[in-house]
């Protein structure tokens with residue numbers, strides 16, 4: 001699904017009206033109905049008092065239609081029109097007349113003293129500003145937003161938390177508990193700098209014209225289940241371990257052998273036929289005991305890697321987890337990347353070694369995958385002031401070295417020289433030791449099976465997060481551990497392959 005800018009969304013909106021020959025009011029109704037359906041599913045208790053804030057633009061118009069729908073189905077709703085301007089859009093003005101005609105209780109707020117007391121409401125719906133926001137919020141709209149945020153009430157935002165800019169940093173906006181956004185994903189909803197404003201995000205279709213969306217060029221998109229489903233290879237009847245790829249995981253040091261165990265197990269569970277772990281001597285018996293399916297090659301040194309040599313021919317390599325930064329290990333890493341030509345994933349200490357020796361970055365074959373968390377990324381590309389700058393710098397870095405950067409986070413970003421992908425699977429359950437090692441293993445396993453680096457990065461990140469989504473009801477997110485990701489990879493495959501009508 002393409003991520004578009006507010007300008008593009010406005011064009012799709014206008015094109016939908018034109019191409020489908022529908023009045024703009026009809027599109028507003030569709031949007032409000034989509035919001036209403038999701039809202040009533042989440043909040044079925046009709047007795048809970050709901051206050052709807054509506055601005056004077058089309059976001060406010062949506063809010064008013066939502067008020068009408070809720071009122072009609074018996075919800076206890078009141079409307080607060082935040083009159084930050086006298087210029088109502090036509091569709092908003094029409095719906096003000098409709099709520100009057102339908103006797104829905106409403107008030108207009110132009111100054112602070114007119115803002116109603118919020119303590120009597122259970123839920124707030126925010127329809128003050130949407131994609132039309134063009135400047136910092138000030139005046140009465142800012143005061144209302146401040147009150148909403150101070151109320152501590154659950155706030156469900158229509159389309160966008162009011163005040164959130166779609167294309168630049170935001171310093172003040174509604175703190176939404178949930179945003180129900182219309183059909184087109186907006187990048188700002190997925191950026192960590194905006195976490196105070198955007199908690200849960202739900203995308204609802206509103207029947208925008210498909211060709212109008214297709215016409216808009218974008219180098220940003222969401223990774224979706226259907227994309228991953230389409231790229232998964234069939235498992236042939238005559239498959240054998242030799243046809244399913246051989247993954248090699250290189251890493252570990254005394255006290256950090258667990259990381260290679262996790263990565264190797266994850267690689268095998270991702271479906272490759274063979275997995276070998278290359279570890280210092282201290283890791284051999286640990287690996288062979290904890291994970292008998294793996295083969296092990298040991299470094300001549302006991303405690304850390306000093307020289308990476310083997311006679312096997314792996315189809316893909318994952319290097320760096322738990323490896324440490326000792327000078328001999330750095331040397332071994334350098335010699336290895338100079339001669340390795342198998343597709344490669346670099347994580348953890350592999351990334352830290354690269355940030356200490358940036359000139360080595362140009363030795364990496366094109367499409368090598370780096371999987372930094374934000375701290376590791378900053379060591380590679382330097383600090384950033386805000387997310388948009390971070391993304392710009394990451395794209396420049398990916399272009400310069402022709403790499404794929406998997407920037408891990410609540411929403412992991414997959415950055416290639418040409419495109420930015422946003423992954424939405426995963427929960428805070430994944431904020432647990434070793435979860436990144438598992439991701440490295442999964443991506444290595446997928447690469448070994450012959451997926452392209454971009455496919456492996458996308459599907460690896462998607463599968464990894466999906467395990468947490470699927471187990472949310474049975475493994476409490478607090479007690480979920482990295483091995484649970486591995487144990488549920490098969491389930492994630494089932495989910496992706498499931499036919500959906």
Ligand SMILES: NC(=O)C1=CN([C@@H]2O[C@H](COP(=O)(O)OP(=O)(O)OC[C@H]3O[C@@H](n4cnc5c(N)ncnc54)[C@H](OP(=O)(O)O)[C@@H]3O)[C@@H](O)[C@H]2O)[C@@H](O)CC1
Nearest residue numbers: 013028031057058059129130131132133134135136137159
């Ligand atoms: N996507 C779709 O296809 C569909 C979209 N729909 C809905 O339309 C919403 C977009 O509506 P919208 O364009 O009327 O803008 P909205 O956000 O209501 O703002 C209103 C006006 O406020 C102004 N303004 C801006 N910043 C300001 C500020 N800081 N302080 C004060 N004023 C400020 C600015 O006007 P200006 O003053 O710049 O002339 C702006 O036009 C969208 O989010 C969705 O809910 C659905 O109905 C149908 C399908």
Ligand SMILES: Nc1ncnc2c1ncn2[C@@H]1O[C@H](COP(=O)(O)OP(=O)(O)O)[C@@H](O)[C@H]1O
Nearest residue numbers: 408409410426427428430431433434435436437
């Ligand atoms: N709140 C969250 N929501 C979704 N995914 C998360 C969240 N926190 C962490 N993750 C995921 O968990 C993994 C953590 O990786 P990393 O920080 O390298 O952990 P470790 O070093 O312990 O292995 C990443 O894939 C990241 O995207």
Ligand SMILES: [K+]
Nearest residue numbers: 126129160162
């Ligand atoms: K809003």
